[in-house]
Structures are given as C-alpha cells and as structure tokens.
Amino acid sequence: MYLDNSTKSKRLFKLDLRLQVCADMVKRGSKVADIGTDHAYLPIWLCKNNIACSAIASDIRREPLNSAKKHILQYDAEDFVTTRLSDGLKEFKTGECDCVIIAGMGGELIRNIILSADWVKNKDITLILQPMTKGEIVRKDLSAEGFDLIEEKSVMAMGKVYTVMKWIYSGNIRENDDFFNYMGLLVNDRSDTTQKYIDSLLHHLRNKYEGYKSPEILDLINKIAPYGSDIID
Numbered sequence: 001m002y003l004d005n006s007t008k009s010k011r012l013f014k015l016d017l018r019l020q021v022c023a024d025m026v027k028r029g030s031k032v033a034d035i036g037t038d039h040a041y042l043p044i045w046l047c048k049n050n051i052a053c054s055a056i057a058s059d060i061r062r063e064p065l066n067s068a069k070k071h072i073l074q075y076d077a078e079d080f081v082t083t084r085l086s087d088g089l090k091e092f093k094t095g096e097c098d099c100v101i102i103a104g105m106g107g108e109l110i111r112n113i114i115l116s117a118d119w120v121k122n123k124d125i126t127l128i129l130q131p132m133t134k135g136e137i138v139r140k141d142l143s144a145e146g147f148d149l150i151e152e153k154s155v156m157a158m159g160k161v162y163t164v165m166k167w168i169y170s171g172n173i174r175e176n177d178d179f180f181n182y183m184g185l186l187v188n189d190r191s192d193t194t195q196k197y198i199d200s201l202l203h204h205l206r207n208k209y210e211g212y213k214s215p216e217i218l219d220l221i222n223k224i225a226p227y228g229s230d231i232i233d
C-alpha cells in the first residue's frame with residue numbers, strides 16, 4: 001500500500017494489484033463483508049471510493065482486527081467500516097452483507113468458510129474469492145453446491161500468478177470435469193498473466209505426475225498442454 005500523490009488531500013492509499021482486481025469485481029452500492037481482512041485496506045478503499053456503501057472488516061484473530069481498527073480511524077472510515085471477530089462467516093447473519101470477499105487464504109479454507117454458511121446460497125449475494133492455493137477445490141466444490149462461476153481474472157502478485165473469482169448462487173448443481181476445475185474461466189483469457197498461470201499449473205501437474213504416475217493426472221496434462229506456452233501452434 002502507498003499514498004496516492006494525486007489525491008494527497010484525501011491521503012488515501014492505492015491498493016496492490018491483487019486487491020485491486022478483487023475491488024474491480026465489487027458492484028457499486030454493495031454491503032461488503034471482507035473475511036480475513038487483516039489490515040482492512042480493501043473495505044476502507046471500497047467505502048472511501050463510494051463503491052461499497054458499508055463494509056464489515058472481519059478476522060478470526062484480535063491482532064489483525066486491532067490493525068484494521070487503527071487503519072479505519074486513520075482514514076476516517078469509521079462511519080462506513082465496522083470490525084468483527086469471527087471465524088469465517090459464523091458470526092454473520094442473513095441481510096448483513098450482499099458481497100462476501102475472501103482474499104489471501106488457501107482454497108480449502110475458503111471453500112470451508114463458504115460451505116458452512118448456508119445463507120450465502122442466495123442469488124442476491126456475490127462472492128469474490130481469491131485463493132492463494134488450490135483454486136481447483138473452490139471451483140469443484142462450489143459448483144457442486146449450486147454456485148455459478150461468472151467471472152474470473154488472473155493477477156500477478158509477488159512474482160506469482162493468482163486467480164480472482166466471482167460466484168453467485170443459482171441452485172444449478174454441476175459436477176465439473178477436472179479440466180474446468182483447474183482452468184476455470186481462464187481458459188477463455190489470452191492475457192500474458194493467464195499464460196503464466198497455465199504454465200505454472202502445467203509445471204505443478206507435471207511434478208505431481210512424476211510422483212504419482214496417475215493416468216488421471218496425465219490425461220489432465222494432455223488436455224491443458226495445448227494451452228501452455230511451450231506448444232507452438
């Protein structure tokens with residue numbers, strides 16, 4: 001985070017690229033819950049830029065929440081951003097938010113948090129999820145519970161490529177094949193960042209295949225390989 005010199009009077013920071021891609025998926029007027037907020041930069045930025053009308057910055061630990069509270073005061077956001085100690089969505093109730101953001105956690109934890117809060121199975125609630133690992137588990141298990149993946153973007157952060165996904169519940173239960181679980185909507189994206197995402201995915205799967213020699217992994221590699229940059233078409 002750093003101060004934006006062009007808006008020094010407001011002294012608001014700029015988000016890093018990973019959080020900016022999450023912010024870009026938030027609909028104007030949303031009531032946001034940022035789960036695992038840590039510093040609360042995202043909810044503060046969303047409210048100060050009039051994108052979210054309110055936000056709950058939530059974390060499972062008191063220490064990050066104290067840092068969140070400090071930043072909320074520092075950037076005069078206390079009228080819009082409140083804090084909450086909560087393990088995932090356990091301390092939230094229906095109607096408190098219509099946009100849940102979970103960024104910077106592993107895919108399994110994100111999946112567990114979403115699937116243990118039945119009230120997010122609502123077509124009026126948007127989920128913006130940015131797993132640091134195991135995006136395939138998020139895609140597989142949310143699809144199997146009736147959520148639709150409606151938007152996905154790749155983003156480079158600290159030398160690695162991550163994915164940011166937008167999901168909305170439709171009730172449409174789907175069992176995806178592994179190709180979709182690993183590639184998601186990035187299959188349609190020709191950006192350099194997504195190319196890096198696919199190359200690193202192939203690298204990961206090839207290493208896994210060296211260990212397990214599983215025919216399923218080989219089949220998946222063969223399906224994804226045409227999208228890798230080592231193939232000249």
Ligand SMILES: C[S@@+](CC[C@H](N)C(=O)[O-])C[C@H]1O[C@@H](n2cnc3c(N)ncnc32)[C@H](O)[C@@H]1O
Nearest residue numbers: 035036037038059060061064086087088103104
């Ligand atoms: C790496 S930080 C990510 C901060 C911010 N969301 C971002 O993407 O920059 C992960 C945060 O998630 C919190 N966390 C971990 N498990 C959680 C859970 N079950 N519920 C809520 N917060 C959790 C941690 O305390 C930590 O502050």
